[in-house]
Amino acid sequence: MAISQMVGASIKRREDPRLVTGTGSYVDDLPQTALVHMHVVRSSEAHARILGIETGRAKEADGVVAILTGKDLKPEFGAPLPVTVCFVPDKKYPNHYPMAIDKVHYVGEPVAIVLASSRAAAEDAGERIEVKYQSLPAVVDIEKAIEAGAPVLHEELGSNLSYDVKFAAGDIEAAFKEAEITIKQRLIQQRLIPIAIEPRGVLADYKTFSNKLTVWSSTQIPHFVKVWLAVILGISESNVRVVAPEVGGGFGSKIRVYPEEILTALASRRLGRPVKWIEDRNENVKATHHGRDQIWDVEIAAKKDGTVLGIRPTQWLNLGGYCSQFGTFQVLGMLVAQGAYKMKAFDGRSVGVFTNTTPTDAYRGAGRPEATYLIERVMDLVARETGIDPVEIRRKNFVRAEDQPFTTLLGLTYDSGDYTITLDKALEMVDYAALRREQAEKRKQGTYIGIGLCTYIEICGLGPAAATQAATGVSLWGMSVVNLHFTGKATVIIGSSPHGQGHETTYAQVASDVLGIPVEDIDVQHGDTAIGPMGMDTYGSRSTALDGNAVHISAMKVQEKARKIAAHLLEAAEGDVVYENGKAFVKGTPSKAVTIQEIAMAAFQTNRLPKGMEGGLEATTFFDPSNFVWPFGAHICVVEVDGETGATKILRYVAVDDCGTRINPMVVDGQLHGGIAQGIGQALFEEGVYDEAGQLRTGSLVDYLIPTASDLPSFELAATFTPSPVNPLGTKGIGEAGTIASTPAVMNAIVDALQPFGVRDVAMPATPQKLWQLMHRNGGTTR
Amino acid sequence: MIPAAFDYVVPRTLPEAVAELVKHGQEAKVLAGGHSLIPLMKLRLSTPSFLVDIGRVGNLTYIREEDGHVAIGALTSHHDIEFSELLKNKLPLLTSAASQIGDPQVRNRGTIGGAAAHADPFGDFPACLLALDAEFKAVGPRGERSIAARDFFVDTFTSSLEPNEILREIRIPTPPPGSRGTYLKFSRRSQDWAIVAVAAQVRVTGHEVTQVAVGLTGMGSRPIRASGVEQALRGKAGHDDELRAAAERAVDGTDPQQDLNGSPDYRRHLAQVLTRRALEQITAHH
Numbered sequence A: 001m002a003i004s005q006m007v008g009a010s011i012k013r014r015e016d017p018r019l020v021t022g023t024g025s026y027v028d029d030l031p032q033t034a035l036v037h038m039h040v041v042r043s044s045e046a047h048a049r050i051l052g053i054e055t056g057r058a059k060e061a062d063g064v065v066a067i068l069t070g071k072d073l074k075p076e077f078g079a080p081l082p083v084t085v086c087f088v089p090d091k092k093y094p095n096h097y098p099m100a101i102d103k104v105h106y107v108g109e110p111v112a113i114v115l116a117s118s119r120a121a122a123e124d125a126g127e128r129i130e131v132k133y134q135s136l137p138a139v140v141d142i143e144k145a146i147e148a149g150a151p152v153l154h155e156e157l158g159s160n161l162s163y164d165v166k167f168a169a170g171d172i173e174a175a176f177k178e179a180e181i182t183i184k185q186r187l188i189q190q191r192l193i194p195i196a197i198e199p200r201g202v203l204a205d206y207k208t209f210s211n212k213l214t215v216w217s218s219t220q221i222p223h224f225v226k227v228w229l230a231v232i233l234g235i236s237e238s239n240v241r242v243v244a245p246e247v248g249g250g251f252g253s254k255i256r257v258y259p260e261e262i263l264t265a266l267a268s269r270r271l272g273r274p275v276k277w278i279e280d281r282n283e284n285v286k287a288t289h290h291g292r293d294q295i296w297d298v299e300i301a302a303k304k305d306g307t308v309l310g311i312r313p314t315q316w317l318n319l320g321g322y323c324s325q326f327g328t329f330q331v332l333g334m335l336v337a338q339g340a341y342k343m344k345a346f347d348g349r350s351v352g353v354f355t356n357t358t359p360t361d362a363y364r365g366a367g368r369p370e371a372t373y374l375i376e377r378v379m380d381l382v383a384r385e386t387g388i389d390p391v392e393i394r395r396k397n398f399v400r401a402e403d404q405p406f407t408t409l410l411g412l413t414y415d416s417g418d419y420t421i422t423l424d425k426a427l428e429m430v431d432y433a434a435l436r437r438e439q440a441e442k443r444k445q446g447t448y449i450g451i452g453l454c455t456y457i458e459i460c461g462l463g464p465a466a467a468t469q470a471a472t473g474v475s476l477w478g479m480s481v482v483n484l485h486f487t488g489k490a491t492v493i494i495g496s497s498p499h500g501q502g503h504e505t506t507y508a509q510v511a512s513d514v515l516g517i518p519v520e521d522i523d524v525q526h527g528d529t530a531i532g533p534m535g536m537d538t539y540g541s542r543s544t545a546l547d548g549n550a551v552h553i554s555a556m557k558v559q560e561k562a563r564k565i566a567a568h569l570l571e572a573a574e575g576d577v578v579y580e581n582g583k584a585f586v587k588g589t590p591s592k593a594v595t596i597q598e599i600a601m602a603a604f605q606t607n608r609l610p611k612g613m614e615g616g617l618e619a620t621t622f623f624d625p626s627n628f629v630w631p632f633g634a635h636i637c638v639v640e641v642d643g644e645t646g647a648t649k650i651l652r653y654v655a656v657d658d659c660g661t662r663i664n665p666m667v668v669d670g671q672l673h674g675g676i677a678q679g680i681g682q683a684l685f686e687e688g689v690y691d692e693a694g695q696l697r698t699g700s701l702v703d704y705l706i707p708t709a710s711d712l713p714s715f716e717l718a719a720t721f722t723p724s725p726v727n728p729l730g731t732k733g734i735g736e737a738g739t740i741a742s743t744p745a746v747m748n749a750i751v752d753a754l755q756p757f758g759v760r761d762v763a764m765p766a767t768p769q770k771l772w773q774l775m776h777r778n779g780g781t782t783r
Numbered sequence B: 001m002i003p004a005a006f007d008y009v010v011p012r013t014l015p016e017a018v019a020e021l022v023k024h025g026q027e028a029k030v031l032a033g034g035h036s037l038i039p040l041m042k043l044r045l046s047t048p049s050f051l052v053d054i055g056r057v058g059n060l061t062y063i064r065e066e067d068g069h070v071a072i073g074a075l076t077s078h079h080d081i082e083f084s085e086l087l088k089n090k091l092p093l094l095t096s097a098a099s100q101i102g103d104p105q106v107r108n109r110g111t112i113g114g115a116a117a118h119a120d121p122f123g124d125f126p127a128c129l130l131a132l133d134a135e136f137k138a139v140g141p142r143g144e145r146s147i148a149a150r151d152f153f154v155d156t157f158t159s160s161l162e163p164n165e166i167l168r169e170i171r172i173p174t175p176p177p178g179s180r181g182t183y184l185k186f187s188r189r190s191q192d193w194a195i196v197a198v199a200a201q202v203r204v205t206g207h208e209v210t211q212v213a214v215g216l217t218g219m220g221s222r223p224i225r226a227s228g229v230e231q232a233l234r235g236k237a238g239h240d241d242e243l244r245a246a247a248e249r250a251v252d253g254t255d256p257q258q259d260l261n262g263s264p265d266y267r268r269h270l271a272q273v274l275t276r277r278a279l280e281q282i283t284a285h286h
């Protein structure tokens, strides 16, 4: 048994020194000679037929190497961009090529590429390209898009409806018959624009005579990009290498095979020169997929004592101009909308609709923030209707510890969790009773304080492979290689592709404990398809539950082989030898030990190996757990709303999260800080807005407001520990928890603050103007 | 987001700079801190083919008091204004406004001359300079002239400077002792542009409001002097109900726009609330 020392230690992230000193290499920092720069000319129209593209004047511009349109490249698109099953196998969707050919469907869709000797020359030439459009009526709104007579984006599909599917279980009619209280509410999940600090970027280098393609991309999924580059370009997959160098944030916005990855590669193949494209912010807000943009209509059946009997949610999803690769992943929200609660019936319906907007896809939480917002608002609506405290409503309906492993109506099984422990701790931290008294006092003085709760559960892990194969069309598992060098140092190769999560640090901690090698002597490599087997990359808070545990298992395999070699060196029976802290010895005689350094060396010396044993000290693991992991927690937000201006101030933010074993608590806290901030962004600031003609009105960071440090309170964090039973480390996920929990906590607090004005719901984001209007619609009178 | 091609000169004196502007006519633009001009150029909303960088023209960075005025060189940065002891004592309205502009990077680079010349109706200095009856000294091919604040701000992004004129100095009459000022800015995030902001300078002598000047940001296509408020309050004792009544008149003569941050109604409401709060804050010290 290794003594756990590094797991649980808040050591500093080894990634940070290079990142904070600006010496990390993002795509744009990579050295390349003979480089050609690509500029993408994008549609200025939301919906139009392309009548012609006049490139003559642009071709004559200084520095231009080539100009290519969709028509030019069409013969080289071996397949359309991929679309995965993602819970909706029978959806309708159009072929989506990397560049528009006859028609454009959203502002920002690529229509031509300019290849030139410099970025500036490419942009200058781009201005000289004239695209002749025949404008068509556009539709940006979900409900309008499925009205009769709406402009149809993809004629071949007949309408803008992609799918209309049911997810139901239990007797919903009976639930409503039994109900003493029924509530109807519309909840808005506004469109969000993921703003990774580093926009996307691609450098593609096709070597003409060896037919080898290397692509460096700011992506979360280098392994999947490799597969699709091979398919779309018709190159042997073994000749394609994809590298994700430093990636400056993703939040789901980089988990797609993007047009520009294909276009740079095709251009490089044509020109025989490396081609680079770096997305600027102007493009980023239109060309990188958006998140959310859903309407949830819910009907609730409850009893006067606060028992929720059943819910009937309808999720209307705006897919944008095409079905993105994981464009239906957000339907996961429906599958997990039962949350931390028991009920008798669930009657869900998800409807996906095309509109003339940037395609939507995964964005931090992808479905789970929507689900949590729904169910946590439902709990508060029931609390309001029954007059029972929101805390008591939650306790009444919670899945109990003794119900675990609990199976939901839709058939998902939670792995573990007692949801009262995080709630109790959070209530204690805010001193809930005192807060409620203060709120009542202040209301009398015309000061509006609100207290909002969110007791979330979250599905993370993505495997098990069989379950993800059935649901999403992809088998997802964890992958690792642990490889010991001659001198007893280790290289760990992982299948996840971190871009801010700190795997280089935390996975070294995992391997260090098993092998007894100092963390400094363990290098963790990732994000390069050439260094190891197929990995399943990073998204959905899956990495540590899958790849982190795969590291543990590979290290255990190495340890086992090391023990066998040690037994040989010690001339002892295998069964008598134990391995501890990097040393192997015969049980009871630790003074006569062989170190991992000696064992590693022996592993490469045939005269010191046991007879018949293969050389080397290395193990590979594809880890397939028996279930998903289900972290949970309780967040409490306290706000004050200015009765005169509608401005919201967050007074306190308390979060108690249980993600099982915490390998590095500081990294966990970091994930929570960023996540909570992002969720607050949705609640208070962010909204992607289109005008009726499909022009993006929030096309810059002056209009699309992301939260900054000075707009946020100091977060008060705490944790409980319920190890997951489905993986050896007992870890769950934490990458998205903050985002998932904070949006409903803040919104519940705001609605609570405005209770004296009879406000029952506030559409996000809770802008000062909106709150002012809500408070003053009856001339500002309170009840 | 790369600007269209342009040429660039760095003159060392004002006459040289003016000569360059004259030579290149409408094609030329003055470059100061670049924090309004460069973003416009990167979006290719502005495509000057010639930039005259006045950053190295000497003697344009100063804050000093002379003959009853505070004189501020056009190249003085927002940061220098924010931390000026002289201004903290004599014109806290300006230090207060400066501290609320953008973020530290913007305040380090942006200049008061550029902020004035840019004439953004949502910029923070214009309403202050209007309320403070500033005077703008501009140098052009025909020598120097002086422009009063009420004539300086003409329309959205339009000042009364000629294309070949350079703003050299901003002069503000030193407020008499006891006069106090503050800038209240309402925005969605701490570092955003104002939805509405109020610049107020008030003097209460004994039991009488002897001076009141209020400028509004974001209430029209240029900064607006809230003369209704001023009229209502001048000569009054400054009681709460008087402040409230005066603040109601912050909407007089305004023409706020509709945008993603606020409707005209909401802006009018904010102007009233902020004006009242500003007046209360200033007179509370009394």
Ligand SMILES: Cc1cc2nc3c(=O)[nH]c(=O)nc-3n(C[C@H](O)[C@H](O)[C@H](O)COP(=O)(O)OP(=O)(O)OC[C@H]3O[C@@H](n4cnc5c(N)ncnc54)[C@H](O)[C@@H]3O)c2cc1C
Binding pocket: B029, B030, B031, B032, B033, B034, B035, B036, B037, B038, B039, B054, B074, B100, B101, B102, B103, B106, B109, B110, B111, B112, B113, B114, B115, B116, B117, B118, B122, B123, B124, B125, B161, B165, B166, B167, B168, B191, B192, B193, B194
């Ligand atoms: C992220 C960001 C946030 C910001 N937030 C705010 C904010 O909250 N509030 C606010 O008020 N401002 C804000 N600004 C604008 C900032 O204050 C600018 O610095 C200022 O508006 C212009 O000053 P500048 O020196 O940068 O001028 P420049 O950008 O160099 O020039 C602006 C214009 O003025 C002309 N010009 C400049 N100097 C002179 C001169 N001496 N004579 C004649 N013409 C001249 C130029 O030709 C140009 O047309 C922000 C800017 C950024 C980038």
